[in-house]
Amino acid sequence: MWILVPFGLCLAVSSFRLQPASLVGPAAAQSVLPPTQQSGSGGGAEPAFEPDEIEAIGRLGPWPPPLTRDPSNRVSGNPDAAALGRLLFADSRLSPDGAVACTTCHDPARAFADGRPRSRARVEGRRNAPGLVDVRFNRWFGWDGGDDTLWAMSLRPILDPREIGGSIVGLAGLLRSDPRLSFEYERAFGRAPFAVSDAALAVDAAKALAAFQEALVSPRTPFDAFRDALLAGDATTAAKLPAAARRGARLFVGRGNCALCHGGPTLSHGEFADVGVPFFTAEGVDPGRHGGLKSLRDSPYTLLGPWSDDPARSTAMPTRHVEAQHRNFGEFRVPALRGVAATAPYMHDGSKATLRGVVRHYSTLDLDRLHADGETILKPLGLTEGEIDDLVAFLEALSPAP
Amino acid sequence: MRCGRNRVSPTLRRLAWTFALIGSAVGPVLACEPPDLADGSGVVGRVATLDHALALRSVPSPLPLNRPFALEIALCAQNGTAMASLPKVEAWMPAHRHGMNYRPTVTSVGPGRYRAEGMLFHMPGRWEVIVEIGKDRIPVPVELR
Numbered sequence: 001m002w003i004l005v006p007f008g009l010c011l012a013v014s015s016f017r018l019q020p021a022s023l024v025g026p027a028a029a030q031s032v033l034p035p036t037q038q039s040g041s042g043g044g045a046e047p048a049f050e051p052d053e054i055e056a057i058g059r060l061g062p063w064p065p066p067l068t069r070d071p072s073n074r075v076s077g078n079p080d081a082a083a084l085g086r087l088l089f090a091d092s093r094l095s096p097d098g099a100v101a102c103t104t105c106h107d108p109a110r111a112f113a114d115g116r117p118r119s120r121a122r123v124e125g126r127r128n129a130p131g132l133v134d135v136r137f138n139r140w141f142g143w144d145g146g147d148d149t150l151w152a153m154s155l156r157p158i159l160d161p162r163e164i165g166g167s168i169v170g171l172a173g174l175l176r177s178d179p180r181l182s183f184e185y186e187r188a189f190g191r192a193p194f195a196v197s198d199a200a201l202a203v204d205a206a207k208a209l210a211a212f213q214e215a216l217v218s219p220r221t222p223f224d225a226f227r228d229a230l231l232a233g234d235a236t237t238a239a240k241l242p243a244a245a246r247r248g249a250r251l252f253v254g255r256g257n258c259a260l261c262h263g264g265p266t267l268s269h270g271e272f273a274d275v276g277v278p279f280f281t282a283e284g285v286d287p288g289r290h291g292g293l294k295s296l297r298d299s300p301y302t303l304l305g306p307w308s309d310d311p312a313r314s315t316a317m318p319t320r321h322v323e324a325q326h327r328n329f330g331e332f333r334v335p336a337l338r339g340v341a342a343t344a345p346y347m348h349d350g351s352k353a354t355l356r357g358v359v360r361h362y363s364t365l366d367l368d369r370l371h372a373d374g375e376t377i378l379k380p381l382g383l384t385e386g387e388i389d390d391l392v393a394f395l396e397a398l399s400p401a402p
Numbered sequence: 403m404r405c406g407r408n409r410v411s412p413t414l415r416r417l418a419w420t421f422a423l424i425g426s427a428v429g430p431v432l433a434c435e436p437p438d439l440a441d442g443s444g445v446v447g448r449v450a451t452l453d454h455a456l457a458l459r460s461v462p463s464p465l466p467l468n469r470p471f472a473l474e475i476a477l478c479a480q481n482g483t484a485m486a487s488l489p490k491v492e493a494w495m496p497a498h499r500h501g502m503n504y505r506p507t508v509t510s511v512g513p514g515r516y517r518a519e520g521m522l523f524h525m526p527g528r529w530e531v532i533v534e535i536g537k538d539r540i541p542v543p544v545e546l547r
Contacts, residue, residue, distance in 0.1 A: 055547070059467075059526070260498075260525050269468050269524040271503055317470040321504040321520030376499045 046243060049230060049250065056253035058231050063224045063338075064217055065137070065265045071310035072303050073151050073207045076214060080188040085212025087184060088205055093174050095122070095164045102157070102164070102209070105129040111342035112216065117350030121163040126281040128350035131343040134336055136214040139270040139318055143332045143348045144292025148319045149308075150213055152301035155206035171205055172198035203307045218338045223249070223397040241397060248394025251387060256362070258391075260377055267337035267398065272328065275378060276361070276369040277347045279330040288348070289331040293324045341399045359383065359391045446473075447531065447542040454479055454538055458531060460521075465546055468524050473506070475516040477535065484513065490534040491518040493544075495527055 049057070075081030088094065092101040105119040106112040112132035114120075119129035127143050135141070141153035157163035158171060175181050176193045185193045188211075189204055196204070222241050226249070229237035238246075253259045263269050272289040279286040296319070301307055303316035313320075332348040346352040352361060363383040370378060383391070444463030449456055459474040460466075477489060488508050494501035506520035523529055523546050531542040 260527075263526065264468055271524045317520055318504065318522065321506060321522075323503060323505040325503070327500075376497070 046246065053250060053253055054230055056259055057227055057249055059263055060253075060259065060267060061224055061227045061265050063220055063265050067136075067214075067217070070136075070149065070151075070210070070214070071312075071314055072149050072308040073210055074309040075188055075204075075207050075211050078188060078211055080184070081208045081211035082215055083212075084181070084184040084188045084205075085208035085210065087181060088209055089212055091174075091181075093178075094158055094166045094171060096166060096170060100164045102154075105157075105163075106132050111339055113343045115344065117345050117353075121157070122165050123162050125162060126283055126286055127348050128345060130335060131339065132213050133216045133218050133339050134266055135216065137266050137270075137336065138333075140272075140292070140333055142292065144288050144290075144295070145272060145333050146292035146295035147299070147301070148296060148303050148316075149210070149301075151203070151207040151210035152299065154209035154213070155202065155301055158202075158206070168198050168202045172196075172201035175201050175205060203301070206301075207309075219400045221338070221398050222401050223394070226397070242393060244390045244393035245397040246394075247387075248390035248392070248397075251383075251391055252394055256381055256383075256391065257377060258362075261334045262337055268334045270336075271334060272331035273334050274327065274331045274370055275347075276365050276367075277332075277349060277351060278369065279332075279349075281349070285330075286348075287329055289328040289333075290324070293322065293328060296322075337395065337398050339399050341396045355392050355395050356388060359388050359395075363388060447544045449540055449542045450480070451538060451540055452480065454535060454540060456533055456540060456542065458533075458542055458544070465523070465544065467526055467546055468522070470520070470522050473518040473521055473531065474511075475508075475518060475533065476514060477516060477533070478514050485535065487536065489516060491521075491531065492534075493521065493523070493529050493531045495525065495529055497528060498525070 070076040089102045089106075092098045092104075094101060100121045104121055105114045106129060107114055110131075114129045117128060119125045119127065130143065135153075136150060138150070139148070141147040141150060142156070147153040147156060158166045159168070172193070175185050182193050185201075185204070185208075188208060189196075193201055223245070226238050226241035226246065229235070229240075241249075251258075252262075259267075261269055261271075261273055274288075279288055296302060299305070303310070303313060303319045308316075310316075340346075341355065344354060346355070346358045347361075352358045360383075362378075363381045365378055365380040367378075367380070381387075444459040444461075445457050446460050446463075446465050447458045454477060456475060456477040459476075461472045461474060465471065473491065475489065475491070477485060479485065488510060491506050491508050492501060502522055503524070504520050504522050506518040508516050508518045511517050526546050529544045529546055531544055533540045533542060
């Protein structure tokens with residue numbers, strides 16, 4: 001399906017469409033009469049949503065949020081840069097043998113994931129390839145948060161020998177030698193690639209890739225219509241969300257405690273957690289956030305580094321103040337959940353094949369796998385099969401209606 | 403460990419919440435009320451101990467969820483002496499046993515006035531800002547919805 005993305009750029013991908021930036025106005029969390037249809041799992045009449053439940057569900061929106069430019073990327077929001085980024089994203093010449101492109105692991109037909117438990121670029125990695133839709137809203141990028149910008153995250157796999165395995169020199173040479181890429185580069189950046197150093201060209205290529213990925217914003221979903229109607233006191237519209245998904249929403253913000261970490265319009269607070277998924281792999285221990293912070297500190301490609309285009313460092317507070325802690329070892333970024341039904345398998349290691357498997361994981365959580373000094377948020381939920389169905393229905397309602 | 407550093411005695415915590423509730427119900431309780439926070443606008447917490455009184459204001463206000471913010475701190479000694487050192491500031495969620503993932507830096511912006519940069523509350527709920535001045539470790543309850 002063709003989708004419209006900002007800047008008039010068109011892209012042949014799956015069913016994602018860009019939505020207008022300000023569809024939903026502020027809404028008051030007042031007690032309203034929600035749908036009172038028959039419950040599937042409980043068997044009785046569905047109780048009214050309480051004001052605190054409405055408020056909590058309200059915090060999962062509005063959608064889409066304002067789309068702001070990344071001040072560290074001077075071509076953020078630039079359609080010409082996005083056009084260059086789109087070309088680069090699918091170009092296997094980024095790899096030394098022409099075998100791997102960004103699309104190898106971030107397939108547009110698979111919501112920019114790859115459907116594999118662990119991604120396979122040049123070699124099989126130890127983590128699942130996350131989808132890229134809504135990636136622009138991240139504070140930290142990658143499962144370990146090793147980058148603090150979308151452009152830095154775009155450069156890392158190009159240079160990683162286990163992923164694309166390219167090089168600064170190779171990337172710069174490609175931009176200079178390919179007439180189409182040279183033309184697109186000059187149009188986007190206002191200068192010829194021949195006049196730019198290899199290092200600067202590589203960063204510019206990454207910023208163009210970021211401009212392209214910024215356009216990947218998920219559309220509104222059945223949940224959003226429900227959420228907005230609930231806040232507006234419109235019981236009729238709210239009732240259009242299937243009853244199972246409504247019950248799942250109540251569980252999500254209530255007894256399930258899911259919204260503590262999966263909160264906000266993207267359904268993630270964007271920080272890191274140990275949720276009891278093993279971080280031992282065949283290649284050794286995956287240190288998760290601990291390693292990500294080390295990568296961040298060692299990288300020249302950060303909001304505090306020389307390649308940022310924002311001299312005021314106006315968005316660099318998290319990078320400046322982030323603190324390494326013991327519990328970071330084995331923590332991974334809490335993923336956003338919009339469109340989650342399209343990005344199986346799940347968890348940082350792809351160990352859960354289905355959303356049902358994920359919910360069951362939290363239902364039967366093994367506390368012995370969690371850090372002994374960790375948070376006290378996670379406890380086995382002990383869900384019934386009906387409640388598991390409801391939570392899965394809610395998660396599926398976070399994708400656009402078919 | 404972070405949660406170890408953050409621990410404050412339950413008695414002191416109850417006392418802090420009591421003072422906070424009184425403050426929000428009947429107005430300022432500070433013996434050394436900082437004048438520029440006296441109108442209460444944007445104040446997210448105020449606490450008095452035997453030794454100190456303080457008030458906190460978030461910038462921006464209201465306190466944002468999952469967004470960086472700064473805290474303006476007005477701090478004074480009950481005996482009227484000047485502050486001898488910079489306070490330290492951190493925050494945690496007692497019910498969840500975790501703190502922020504960020505370490506704020508504190509600068510002096512005037513007599514008894516400080517600014518803590520680098521705060522970020524990534525979850526809604528009950529937080530405690532811990533202001534440490536000398537041997538006085540003062541928990542300031544802050545509710546973030």
